[in-house]
Amino acid sequence: MVRKLLSxxxxxxxxxxxxxxxxxxESFIEILIPTLMAILIDSGISQGDTAVVWQIGGFLILLALVGLIIGALSGRYAAIASAGFAKNLRKTLFFNVQRFSFSNIDKFTAPSLITRMTTDVTNLQNAYQMLVRIMIxxxxxxxxxxxxxxxxNPNMVLIFIGIAPFLAGTLIFIGRKVHPIFxxxxxxxxxxxxxxxxxxxGIRVxxxxxxxxxxxxxFQNxxxxxxxxxxxxxKLLAFNQPLMQSxxxxxxxxxxxxxxxxIVDQTMSTGELSSLFVYTFQILISLNMFSMVFVMxxxxxxxxxxxxxxxxxxxxxKNNDVALQTLADGQIRFDHVFFQYPTDPEHNALKDVSFSVKTGETVGIVGGTGSSKTTLVQLIPRLYDVTGGRVEVAGKDVxxxxxxxxxxxxxxxxxNNVLFSGTIMENIRWGNPAATEQEVKDACVMAQADEFIQELSDxxxxxxxxxxxxxxxGQRQRLCIARALLKDPKILILDDSTxxxxxxxxxxxxxTFRTKMPYTTKFIVAQRITYVQDADKILFLDNGQITDIGTHDELLQTSSIYQEIYEAQTKGFGGANAK
Structure with missing residues (x-):
């Protein structure tokens, strides 16, 4: 894990x-200062030697200034390093998320990914800065x-050695209790x-x-x-500071x-005791800094x-080692397709789905809510992969x-139609970044969006x-359709998009689809049968299975459910239930 992060x-x-x-x-300078202070006290102040006081005192001031400069530079480089580390970490996370399939995103959820790229990375940035400076x-x-x-005085070290195991044991105990909570x-x-x-x-709702x-x-809960x-x-971590102070x-x-x-026994000078006090504080400060790092x-x-x-x-x-770089046409074939969502591996969202579509045909997909209409069309561009069978485009497995x-x-x-912050022109060009303004307008004309766009002030x-x-x-849907049309695709999928x-x-x-896109294979997922009644082929899905397939006229003769839904919708009632 550490190696992965340090990359x-x-x-x-x-x-x-x-x-x-x-x-x-910086640490070496801080350690040197108490020794010089001992010399200043014992050889200068105690002996009344003014020259020694000025000499050692001046040197101490110089060391303090040098230590201040070095400390500031160290802090500056640590800040640069930690901020850069966080920047690269976010970049790595974001780039990897862009490669995720829908099932990968479902595994983590979008809010969790946001937390990981913000709060969690900030925590690691702070920890890295503390490691670079304080941990050293x-x-x-x-x-x-x-x-x-x-x-x-070697005997004085025994005092620190005696307390160290107690401090270490307490920190380990706190760590084991606190980590699962975080x-x-x-x-x-x-x-x-x-x-x-x-x-x-959903603030408007x-x-x-x-x-x-x-x-x-x-939110409060x-x-x-x-x-x-x-x-x-x-509360557990709060024991850390009083422990150190005690x-x-x-x-x-x-x-x-x-x-x-x-001192009474004359085996230690006043200056040595003073420097020993400073070293004691430095030892305890270092232990305190270590405990801060430990908490972080x-x-x-x-x-x-x-x-x-x-x-x-x-x-x-994942792409195969030799992935195909061209797609010949819009032929599509589902061959005994099964699919299970990773979050529900025990349930087949699609069950033994088989059908074929010729280039340029229009396929309507209808069925009740939860019949997996959307799931079916998402397998064509590999937003998900089949868990059984195969989906073919132009005679090749996707x-x-x-x-x-x-x-x-x-x-x-x-x-779920999504537009991004930016101009209408920028949004439509998601379909083809190299498109000219005229090509964008032509796509909007086909999607019946040009008229309302021209009425906008800008x-x-x-x-x-x-x-x-x-x-x-409705405007949002037409803009999204225009964006898809700008790609001049061989296959067009409209998932309840009107x-x-x-x-x-x-x-x-x-x-427009019929007259201007004769060679584009079109899949239209719809709630209203009138939207797909002119399709070359209509698939009726129920509980992840194709129960009926045929033209509109054929299904009116062979499918009682299809006939009931059509009559309910055309008579102007029950449309909501037909969904």
């Missing part, structure tokens, strides 16, 4: 090394101070982020149904859980008592495990194609808010 240090190895080297020099300074200063104390804390953070994200995304009080209560778990961990006071009292006797590592360990889990996750959609090549030739308008340069919140549902469009506009879009 993100990358180009920031130099500032990391410089910070470590400088902090060693603490043992170096402790070692130097012990050596110098031993040189003054693991649960960050899981709670995932849930908290999920609630916040869901609330903000919340206000429309006057559910603010309910949402506030839900998860906040209380985070608070209780974090408080429990902090140890410091005990050491000072013992050294004062022993040192007083040694406890917090960051849970974050490290979560971050590394994302770094090590491999997409379950798993034999380079994933980017396959998806570049498939235009998809998913059920036309195609109108800014779209995040998620397309400043356009209507549900918010009026019937007249819908008819114009369908007519």
């Amino acid at each position: 993100s240090v990358g180009e920031y190895k130099r500032p990391t090394a410089l910070s470590m080297i400088l902090v060693i020099f 300074k603490s043992p170096v200063q402790f070692t130097f101070a012990i050596i110098m104390s031993a040189l003054i 693991v649960r804390v960050f899981r709670s953070y995932d849930h908290l982020n999920n609630i916040v994200q869901e609330n903000l995304h 919340v206000k429309s149904y006057v559910r603010q009080a309910f949402e506030i209560n839900k 998860i906040s209380k859980i985070v608070y209780k778990r974090f408080s429990k961990a902090e 140890s410091a006071y005990i050491c000072i009292l013992l050294i004062s008592w022993v040192g007083a006797h040694l 590592l406890l917090i960051s360990q849970a974050s490290a495990e979560r971050v590394v889990a994302v770094m090590e996750e491999e997409s379950d959609l 798993r034999d194609y380079d994933t980017d090549t396959l998806r570049q030739n498939i235009g998809v308008v998913l059920q 036309g195609y340069q109108t800014y779209i808010e995040q998620g397309g919140s400043n356009v209507s549902g 549900s918010a469009v009026d019937t007249k506009t819908e008819s114009k879009i369908l007519e």
Whole structure:
């Protein structure tokens, strides 16, 4: 795990090394100062030698200034190194997430991935900065101070040796108790982020149904859980500081008592006792710094495990060693396809689905809610992979194609239409970044979007808010259709993508598909049968299986369920239930 994380240090190895080297020099200077102070007291002040006082005093001032400069430089390089480490870590995480399949994302959930790339990475950044400086300074200063104390009086070292095992044992005990709590804390953070994200995304629905009080209560409940778990961990960690302070006071009292006797016996000078006190403080400060790092590592360990889990996750959609780079046409064949979602491996979302489609045909897919219509079409561009059977495009298994090549030739308008922050022109060009303005406008004309775009004050340069919140549902759907058409795809998949469009506009879009896209294979997932009744082939799905297949007229004769739904919809009632 450590090696995996350190791979993100990358180009920031130099500032990391410089910070470590400088902090060693800083520690050495801090250790040297008490010895010089002892000489100043014993040889200068006690003997009344003004020359020694000025000489040693001046040197002490110079050392203090040098130590200050070195410490500042060390801190600067540590900040650069830790910020760079966090930057690379976020980049690695984000790049890996971009390679994830839908099943990989389902495994972690979007809110959890956000927490890992923000809160968890920040925890690791802070831990790295402390490791670079304090984790180096603490043992170096402790070692130097012990050596110098031993040189003054070896017996004094026994005081520190006696207390050290007690401190170490207590820290280990606290660590074992606290780590599992922090693991649960960050899981709670995932849930908290999920609630916040869901609330903000659906804020209009919340206000429309006057559910603010309910949402506030839900947020408060998860906040209380985070608070209780974090408080429990902090209560255990709170023992750390008093423990260190008590140890410091005990050491000072013992050294004062022993040192007083040694001065009376004239086996130790006043200057040596003074420097010994300073070394004692340095030893205790180093132990205190170590305990701070220890606490930070406890917090960051849970974050490290979560971050590394994302770094090590491999997409379950992989290209073959020799992946196909071209896609000939839009022929499609489902051959005894089975599919199970990773989150529900015991249930088959699709069961033994088989059918074939010729290039240029239009296929309508209808069925009740939960019949896996969306799941079926998501297998074509490999948003998921089949768990049994095979899906073929142009006579080749979709798993034999380079994933980017396959998806570049498939235009998809998913059920949840998403627009991104930016202008309308920028959003449409997601379909083809190299498209000219005229090509963008032509795609919008085909999607029946050009008319309303021209009525906007800034036309195609109108800014779209995040998620397309400043356009209507029907407008958003037409923009997403235009984006897919701009790809000039060999296969076009529309997953209930005109549900918010009026019937007249819908008819114009369908007519465009028939007349201007004769060689594009079209899959239309719909709730309304009238939307697909002119399709070359209609699949009726029920509980993940194709129960009926044929043209509209054929299904009216052979499928009683299809006939019932059609009659209910055309008579203007029951449409909602037909979904």
